[in-house]
Amino acid sequence: AQSVTQPDARVTVSEGASLQLRCKYSYSATPYLFWYVQYPRQGLQMLLKYYSGDPVVQGVNGFEAEFSKSDSSFHLRKASVHWSDSAVYFCAVSATSSGQKLVFGQGTILKVYL
Amino acid sequence: EAAVTQSPRNKVTVTGGNVTLSCRQTNSHNYMYWYRQDTGHGLRLIHYSYGAGNLQIGDVPDGYKATRTTQEDFFLLLELASPSQTSLYFCASSDAANSNERLFFGHGTKLSVL
Numbered sequence: 001a002q003s004v005t006q007p008d009a010r011v012t013v014s015e016g017a018s019l020q021l022r023c024k025y026s027y028s029a030t031p032y033l034f035w036y037v038q039y040p041r042q043g044l045q046m047l048l049k050y051y052s053g054d055p056v057v058q059g060v061n062g063f064e065a066e067f068s069k070s071d072s073s074f075h076l077r078k079a080s081v082h083w084s085d086s087a088v089y090f091c092a093v094s095a096t097s098s099g100q101k102l103v104f105g106q107g108t109i110l111k112v113y114l
Numbered sequence: 115e116a117a118v119t120q121s122p123r124n125k126v127t128v129t130g131g132n133v134t135l136s137c138r139q140t141n142s143h144n145y146m147y148w149y150r151q152d153t154g155h156g157l158r159l160i161h162y163s164y165g166a167g168n169l170q171i172g173d174v175p176d177g178y179k180a181t182r183t184t185q186e187d188f189f190l191l192l193e194l195a196s197p198s199q200t201s202l203y204f205c206a207s208s209d210a211a212n213s214n215e216r217l218f219f220g221h222g223t224k225l226s227v228l
Contacts, residue, residue, distance in 0.1 A: 006156075034216070043118070043204055043219030044157075090156060101172075102217060104149075104157040 002027040002095045004105035012111045015083050021076040021108050023065075023091030032094040033074040034102070035065055039087045047089075050074065061085070083112045117141065120205050120220035127195050128228050135190040135223050137205030145208045146188040147217065148172070148180060150201040157204065163188060195227045 003026045013019055025031060032051045036044040048059025055067040065076045074091060091105040117140045127133050139146060147162040159172030161180035169180055177199060179191040192199055202224050206217040 004156075009154075036217075041221070043206075043221050044217070045219070046216040049216065101159065101162070102147075103159070103173075106154055106156040 002031055002093045002103050004091050004093050004103055006089075006091055006105035006108050008108050009106070010109045010111070012113065013081055015112050015114050016080050019076075019078045019081045019085075019110070021089050021091075021110065023074045023076065023105060025072055025074060025091070025093045027072075027093060027095055029095075030069065033065075033067060034092040034094070035059065035063070035074075035076050036090045036092060036104075037087050038090065038107075044090060047076070081110075081112050083114055086110055086112045118205055118207055118218050118220040120203075120223050122223060123221065124224045124226075126226045126228065129196060131192075131195045131227070133192040133195050133225065135192075135203055135205075135225070137188045137190075137220060138186050139188075139205075139207040139218070140186065141207070141209070141218075142185055143207035143209050143218070144185070146182060147206045147208075148178070148188070148190045149204045149206065150174065150199075151204060151222070152201050160190065160203075192225075195225075197227045199225065200227045201225060 005024045034049045035047040038044045050057045050067045088107045090107045092102050094102045119138050121136045148160040149157040151157050158174045162170045163182040182188045205220045208215045208217045
């Protein structure tokens with residue numbers, strides 16, 4: 001069965017700094033990978049997804065993520081964060097054979113200070 | 115943009131109580147899901163369905179029943195609520211059987227079992 005680990009429970013950065021949120025997955029084949037964001041008192045929204053091709057995928061609001069099969073990782077990056085990026089970020093994986101069963105990581109709380 | 119509406123937004127019940135959480139999606143998505151969100155665990159899948167009358171067991175189904183009465187409506191039932199079921203519950207829907215389709219989430223139901 002597939003699984004996801006987000007090793008950083010909380011990340012704090014200053015506005016304008018670069019950002020990387022880490023995600024490691026476990027799955028025997030190439031999975032489908034996602035990043036979702038949860039703003040306060042809201043449901044989750046998808047930022048980006050990867051399922052094949054270029055390992056660097058672009059998402060909304062300047063976010064991108066890079067898939068690495070050798071490292072089993074799918075880290076999220078942003079060149080310059082804004083205070084409004086403060087939220088909880090979830091990495092998720094879907095096995096190619098499991099239909100729509102998405103498995104989420106524990107989440108990383110991002111705080112951006114001015 | 116697909117709409118997923120959950121009700122109620124907040125619910126308080128006592129141990130042993132009977133609770134029904136409701137979810138309606140208005141874009142005729144075939145897949146619907148119930149997740150619970152707990153600190154340190156991220157989102158965990160309780161039950162899901164790929165159509166009216168269908169039910170699939172998720173990763174943490176114990177203590178929960180679910181029913182998909184129509185394409186639009188998916189209910190989560192706690193017949194003997196316990197304090198361990200205090201959580202934030204999210205309903206989600208998606209459009210297709212492909213594993214790379216995004217999920218659309220409701221705003222969540224906060225359930226407290228005293």
